[in-house]
Amino acid sequence: MNFVLLMTLALFILLGMLYLGISKGGQLMALALFTVIIGGELCKRIHPFIEAYFENIVICFLLYNSYYFYNDIDPLPLVGLAAIFVQRVTLFTFTFRHINFIWSIILYTLPVASAFLVVIDYSPSYQIPLPNPYEMKIAGFGMILISTAISIHTVRLFRKTIINIEQREKRVNSSYKQVLELNQILNHNLRTPLATAIGQLEIAERSNNGRKYVIQAKEALSQVTIQTSSVNNAKKAFEATANINEFLIKWKKIYDHDFVKLEIPEDQNKYELTEEVAIALAVSFDIFAKNSKEAGATELLIKVKKSAKNLQIELIDNGSGAPSEIIQKFGKPMASNKEHGTGIGTYLAQRLLKSAGAQIRFSNRKNRSGFKVSIEV
Incomplete structure (x- = not known):
């Protein structure tokens, strides 16, 4: 039921964005974020470990692009994405603490590789449409809100786990x-x-x-x-x-x-x-x-x-x-x-x-x- 509501809400928001005439860059950013949310829910239904890999790949890709394309316009989306990434990795580390060590290494290979590309300044060879500054502000604040919600959820999860252990x-x-x-x-x-x-x-x-x-x-x-x-x-x-x-x-x-x-x-x-x-x-x-x-x-x-x-x-x-x-x-x-x-x-x-x-x-x-x-x- 929650998944159906999430899909319906995402569809209405996307249709609203097209109707209001948001720029192609804004639409692309919104689609990327909705891909993380909807795709993550779909992957969770298959297996939580697949969800972890999917979110890891998509968020790393968004971070890489935000650094090279969006950072000069507004740093808020990059900050929000970085916070979300740290929180999700922390949660996945706790959730999958008993998995095979090799699978754990593979899970963290992509973030390390993305960071390495930024360190050596390996810029992408493609171009994407950019949102306007106003859309960047909205996206940045949205990511900060998502990050806050994830933090609250993570704290509640840890608290519930500790209570169960006690x-x-x-x-x-x-x-x-x-x-x-x-x-x-x-x-x-x-x-x-x-x-x-x-x-x-x-x-x-x-x-x-x-x-x-x-x-x-x-x-x-x-x-x-x-x-x-x-x-x-x-x-x-x-x-x-x-x-x-x-x-x-x-x-x-x-x-x-x-x-x-x-x-x-x-x-x-x-x-x-x-x-x-x-x-x-x-x-x-x-x-x-x-x-x-x-x-x-x-x-x-x-x-x-x-x-x-x-x-x-x-x-x-x-x-x-x-x-x-x-x-x-x-x-x-x-x-x-x-x-x-x-x-x-x-x-x-x-x-x-x-x-x-x-x-x-x-x-x-x-x-x-x-x-x-x-x-x-």
């Missing part, structure tokens, strides 16, 4: 932190069943009737499989989901928590999840669900609250809750109590959510037994 760096750091938190959760959840299994097998070795110890070891090792699958299932719950609604429905199906109920308003589809946030939610929800069961809960409600800005989720169970002094210690390592299903797993889940940029609060339900976890992303 955002990617933050995502990488956050992902690295999340990996560490997931590793801690796995270490914590695997340590007990593995130690139990090893202990039962050692007893079985020394016992004449070791069958029951082998069974206990088998049960402990099955817990290892369950715990490792929790992290693996987190990624499965995120795959092929476009929003929070689809994610929660898929999470409940994969993790198979029968006592979990979902309350999701239909208009909450606007919240799109990143993989980082989804994995943190999936693993922490699994931890909170297991804690609720240990606290005697028969129902856990996962509720997505209506919010104009952030994603807000509440997990509410009907278990025994937790003493207020324990809730105050949440978020501090080695300060939780397993008596109410709120051991160090809760602390690790909290850290995992924070690594994904979420805020989390714990409280007992008001006027009834139960525990509530509030999460905001």
Whole structure:
């Protein structure tokens, strides 16, 4: 659409120039400038590298001719073209910084050759019609304006690139932190069943009737499989989901928590999840669900609250809750109590959510037994 508008505008300007009786020299200069603009757009559609070569060739040709034919009339077009050339070369250098070195040398051969011709004063052997001084002034100011516009565009492009780099760096750091938190959760959840299994097998070795110890070891090792699958299932719950609604429905199906109920308003589809946030939610929800069961809960409600800005989720169970002094210690390592299903797993889940940029609060339900976890992303 922009290209069609550009072509239409160029056509109207050219027809206007012919109608107003601009000199042949002015028409030639205008046609040369429009060739750069229109030709550059056409070449960009083929490949940006072809655009770079095309603009390089045409601008160098215009600079060479401006120096020998236009400079004595008015230096503004030469100054404007030189500024445009420097800006475009700078932009192309940044854009194609990863290309083959030979192609880079070829890209800059023509500017060097043009400069060499000027240095040795190799004047062209042809003549072109010259515009009048008034037309030269207009062309010069036009080129200065184009140069200014290119400068603004280049600055915006560099700024956008820097912002993208900073955002990617933050995502990488956050992902690295999340990996560490997931590793801690796995270490914590695997340590007990593995130690139990090893202990039962050692007893079985020394016992004449070791069958029951082998069974206990088998049960402990099955817990290892369950715990490792929790992290693996987190990624499965995120795959092929476009929003929070689809994610929660898929999470409940994969993790198979029968006592979990979902309350999701239909208009909450606007919240799109990143993989980082989804994995943190999936693993922490699994931890909170297991804690609720240990606290005697028969129902856990996962509720997505209506919010104009952030994603807000509440997990509410009907278990025994937790003493207020324990809730105050949440978020501090080695300060939780397993008596109410709120051991160090809760602390690790909290850290995992924070690594994904979420805020989390714990409280007992008001006027009834139960525990509530509030999460905001």
